[in-house]
Amino acid sequence: MFTAAAFASAAVLLAASIPNTDAHGYMLIPESQFQGSANSAWIVQIDPVWASDSWDGNNAGSVETFKSLKSANNFKDLKTLMDDTSVYGADCGFTDPNGTPQPIPTDGKATFSRALVHVGPCEIWLDDTKVLYEDDCFSKYGNENQDIKSVFPVDYSSCDNGGCKEMRFYWLAFQGVDSKTVWQSYKPPSSWNTWNQAPTTQGDTPTTTTAPSFSFRH
Numbered sequence: 001m002f003t004a005a006a007f008a009s010a011a012v013l014l015a016a017s018i019p020n021t022d023a024h025g026y027m028l029i030p031e032s033q034f035q036g037s038a039n040s041a042w043i044v045q046i047d048p049v050w051a052s053d054s055w056d057g058n059n060a061g062s063v064e065t066f067k068s069l070k071s072a073n074n075f076k077d078l079k080t081l082m083d084d085t086s087v088y089g090a091d092c093g094f095t096d097p098n099g100t101p102q103p104i105p106t107d108g109k110a111t112f113s114r115a116l117v118h119v120g121p122c123e124i125w126l127d128d129t130k131v132l133y134e135d136d137c138f139s140k141y142g143n144e145n146q147d148i149k150s151v152f153p154v155d156y157s158s159c160d161n162g163g164c165k166e167m168r169f170y171w172l173a174f175q176g177v178d179s180k181t182v183w184q185s186y187k188p189p190s191s192w193n194t195w196n197q198a199p200t201t202q203g204d205t206p207t208t209t210t211a212p213s214f215s216f217r218h
Contacts, residue, residue, distance in 0.1 A: 045177075109152065
């Protein structure tokens with residue numbers, strides 16, 4: 001059973017280094033909160049940080065290259081990799097970390113606004129608990145038809161009794177641009193989600209506790 005909790009969700013995208021007009025999606029459930037209208041664009045596009053002649057754009061070969069280089073580059077998880085804001089940009093992006101609280105999904109899922117259409121790893125965290133990781137989220141959860149929403153299985157049990165305050169979604173998408181491979185970084189279409197705790201005992205007077213403000217690292 002989940003407590004009467006809610007997530008205030010704000011998809012955190014990275015600060016732009018190259019202008020982009022493509023829409024790639026954002027976390028829909030729990031819904032991302034934006035500073036202004038919803039913005040589903042990637043924000044940072046960079047050359048691969050891990051050097052190799054085997055990068056192959058938006059193809060399975062890039063996933064195999066990524067997997068083969070993880071050990072040599074001391075890969076721990078996407079969070080550790082992409083929290084390096086000097087490379088992957090600022091955390092807040094277009095989103096509002098103090099947005100409207102969203103209900104915790106009760107179906108054990110998190111839903112993206114569209115299909116993931118690029119190969120590459122993704123990861124979901126609830127506070128300090130990693131609840132999902134795949135080396136290639138396109139093959140696992142994506143679709144060439146972008147109108148088919150990607151749905152991720154999420155174990156929200158760590159949120160029981162007010163046990164979690166935020167969700168973070170990381171996606172490192174591999175794309176081919178001008179005959180070379182680039183990394184497109186998302187830190188949640190990615191989402192920040194904060195919760196407000198309410199009493200669950202029947203007969204209690206409903207109250208909420210303002211979710212703490214988060215200090216974003218830049």
